[in-house]
Amino acid sequence: MEVATVRGWTHKAFAIDDPSRVGEARRHAAHAVADMGWSDVDAGRLALVVTELGTNLQRHAQGGRLLIAARPQQGEVEVIGIDDGPGIPDLALAMQDGHSSGSTPGTGLGAVSRLADDFDIHSSMPGGTVSVARVRAKRPANEVPPAAAVQIGAICLPAPHESVSGDGWAFAVHGEQVSVLLADGLGHGPEAAKASQAAIDAFALAPQGDLRETVQRLHRELQTTRGAAVCALRVDLAASAVSYTGAGNIVGRVLSGVFDKSLVTQHGTAGIQIRKPEITSLDLPEHALVILHSDGIETRWTVERIRPLLQRDPTLVAAVLLRDHTRHRDDATVVVIRRKE
Structure with missing residues (x-):
C-alpha cells in the first residue's frame, strides 16, 4: 500500500x-x-x-x-x-x-x-x-480526514537574511507507525535547500521502508549536492518503541516526566561520506515526547520549561525551544512528536 x-x-x-x-x-x-x-x-x-x-x-x-x-x-x-x-x-x-x-x-x-x-x-x-x-x-x-494517532508539531525557519531554509523535513503515517526525516543541508541558502529537498524526495520513495536502506538511498541521491546531515526516525506506537539512524549533527531527545534520553547519530554527511548505518532503538515511555532538531538549536538544553507542556500541543514545545535555544545564525528546525491521548 x-x-x-x-x-x-x-x-x-x-x-x-x-x-x-x-x-x-x-x-x-x-x-x-x-x-x-x-x-x-x-x-x-x-x-x-x-x-x-x-x-x-x-x-x-x-x-x-x-x-x-x-x-x-x-x-x-x-x-x-x-x-x-x-x-x-x-x-x-x-x-x-x-x-x-x-x-x-x-x-x-x-x-x-x-x-x-x-x-x-x-x-x-x-x-x-x-x-x-x-x-x-x-x-x-x-x-474531513480521520484523526491521526500522533500529533506532530514543528517549526522550520531560514537562517537570518535567507529566503529559503537549508533544513527540510517530512513525515509519513503508516498504521500505528510514523516515520520522520530531518535533513540539514551543509551551510544555508538555496544550495543547502537543494540538498535537504533531495533528501526528502529520496525519503518519499519508501517512507515506511527499512531505516538503514532509507539512509543509504539518501546518501546515493545526495551525491550530486553539497550533502546534508540526516536523521531517519520511526515511532512504533504498538510496540512503544523509537528507532533511528543517520549521520551528522541532527540530534534529539525522548523525554517524559520521568525519562530523558538523548538521540545522537554517527559522524558523517549524507552525499559525501557515511559509515554503514546502524539503528538505535529505545522504549517509548507513556506520555513521552520525541524531539528532533537541527544544529540551529543549541544541543544542550534543560527540560524544566518543557515538562509543563508534555500533554499540550507539541508546537508549543517547538516554540519554547526555538525561543530559548536558537543560535540566531543558521537555519533552525524543531520537530516534536507525541502520541495523541
Whole structure:
C-alpha cells in the first residue's frame, strides 16, 4: 500500500516591533491562502487571528514575533506567537472572550480561541508566552480526514537574511507507525535547500521502508549536492518503541516526566561520506515526547520549561525551544512528536 508523505512546512517570521508589521503579517497570510480556494469567511477568520495575536504582541510583549506557515496538505495556516516576556499574570482571565487590556478588533485572546480551529497558549513568568493557532477552510464532513494517532508539531525557519531554509523535513503515517526525516543541508541558502529537498524526495520513495536502506538511498541521491546531515526516525506506537539512524549533527531527545534520553547519530554527511548505518532503538515511555532538531538549536538544553507542556500541543514545545535555544545564525528546525491521548 502506498504511503503518503507529508512534506514539512517552513515558517516566515515577522518581528512585531511596529504596528505596521501586524499588517505585513496579515497580508502574508492572505496571500498564502489566495490559491487554496478559501471562502471570504475563512480568510476573514485567519485575518482576525493574525491581527489579534500580532496586536497583542505589539502592545504588551517584549521581543514579540509571529511565525506563519501555510500547510496546503492539511488545508490550513498555522500562526505562532512568541515573546520574551513579561508573561501573562492571569491567563484564565486573559482567555475570557471579550477580555482585552487594550482596544483590539476582535477583543483579545478569547476571540482567537473562538475563531481558530486549534488554539493553545502557554505563559510563564519569567520566560514569556508562546501560542499556536490554526485556521482551516471549512470542509464537508465526508471530506474531513480521520484523526491521526500522533500529533506532530514543528517549526522550520531560514537562517537570518535567507529566503529559503537549508533544513527540510517530512513525515509519513503508516498504521500505528510514523516515520520522520530531518535533513540539514551543509551551510544555508538555496544550495543547502537543494540538498535537504533531495533528501526528502529520496525519503518519499519508501517512507515506511527499512531505516538503514532509507539512509543509504539518501546518501546515493545526495551525491550530486553539497550533502546534508540526516536523521531517519520511526515511532512504533504498538510496540512503544523509537528507532533511528543517520549521520551528522541532527540530534534529539525522548523525554517524559520521568525519562530523558538523548538521540545522537554517527559522524558523517549524507552525499559525501557515511559509515554503514546502524539503528538505535529505545522504549517509548507513556506520555513521552520525541524531539528532533537541527544544529540551529543549541544541543544542550534543560527540560524544566518543557515538562509543563508534555500533554499540550507539541508546537508549543517547538516554540519554547526555538525561543530559548536558537543560535540566531543558521537555519533552525524543531520537530516534536507525541502520541495523541
